Amino acid sequence: NGVHKNYWARLMRTAVVGPASAAQQRIADTIIRIQDEAIALMRPGTPASVVDRACREPLLASGLRETYTNRAGYSLGLNHRPSAGEFIREFVPGVEWVLEPGMVFHMLMMAAGMGFSETVLVTEKGPERLTTMERKLFSRI
Numbered sequence: 329n330g331v332h333k334n335y336w337a338r339l340m341r342t343a344v345v346g347p348a349s350a351a352q353q354r355i356a357d358t359i360i361r362i363q364d365e366a367i368a369l370m371r372p373g374t375p376a377s378v379v380d381r382a383c384r385e386p387l388l389a390s391g392l393r394e395t396y397t398n399r400a401g402y403s404l405g406l407n408h409r410p411s412a413g414e415f416i417r418e419f420v421p422g423v424e425w426v427l428e429p430g431m432v433f434h435m436l437m438m439a440a441g442m443g444f445s446e447t448v449l450v451t452e453k454g455p456e457r458l459t460t461m462e463r464k465l466f467s468r469i
Contacts, residue, residue, distance in 0.1 A: 338404065338434040339459040340445035343466035355392060355440045356465035362386045363437045364463075366400070367448055370435075370455035374427045380419040383437060392439035401435035404447060432458070 344352060366382035383400035387393055400419040417425060417433070427450045436445035442465070447458040 337447040337458055338436075338445060339447065339461055340436060340443045341461060341464075341466060342442040342444065343468070345468055348465050348467040352442075353465055356442055356444070358390050358392060359387070359437050359439055359442060359444055360463050362390070363435065363444060363446070367435055367446065367455050367457070370427055370433070370448055370450050372427055372429050372450060372452060376417065376419055376423040376425050376427065377421070379427070380421060380423060383419065383435070384421070387437065387439055390439075398436070398438065400437065401433045401448075404432045404434050 342356060348356070363383065365386070366379055369379050369382050380400050384396045388396055402419070403417040405416075417423075417431070419433070419435070429450055429452050431450045433448050433450075434445060435448050436443065438444075444463065445459075446463075449456045449458055
């Protein structure tokens with residue numbers, strides 16, 4: 329987590345001790361690809377349910393998870409760090425709201441013991457990642 333002038337940003341990366349196996353690398357690449365494709369949909373006027381499905385359905389289809397009961401993302405803003413359940417907007421099945429310019433979300437995806445997340449701003453031109461750390465599986469050789 330990071331904070332600047334009371335604005336919060338969240339970020340998640342996965343690391344392995346030692347070199348990553350080919351299977352671990354494939355899993356990480358799959359999660360990142362699915363999440364990138366979903367984030368690309370985060371434009372003004374897009375229904376949140378579309379983004380949620382773009383996170384949830386491909387991950388389930390990949391076989392990396394049997395179920396996905398987590399939220400795919402939630403709102404962040406000018407506030408002190410919210411605790412679980414205090415989010416104004418969440419990406420969960422069946423939501424009925426649309427994305428608007430200026431909205432900020434923590435988008436997260438977890439499977440097979442790995443997790444990756446980004447803080448994303450919805451702009452008039454589309455999504456802007458506010459977190460800029462490299463998106464990859466980190467390993468120590």
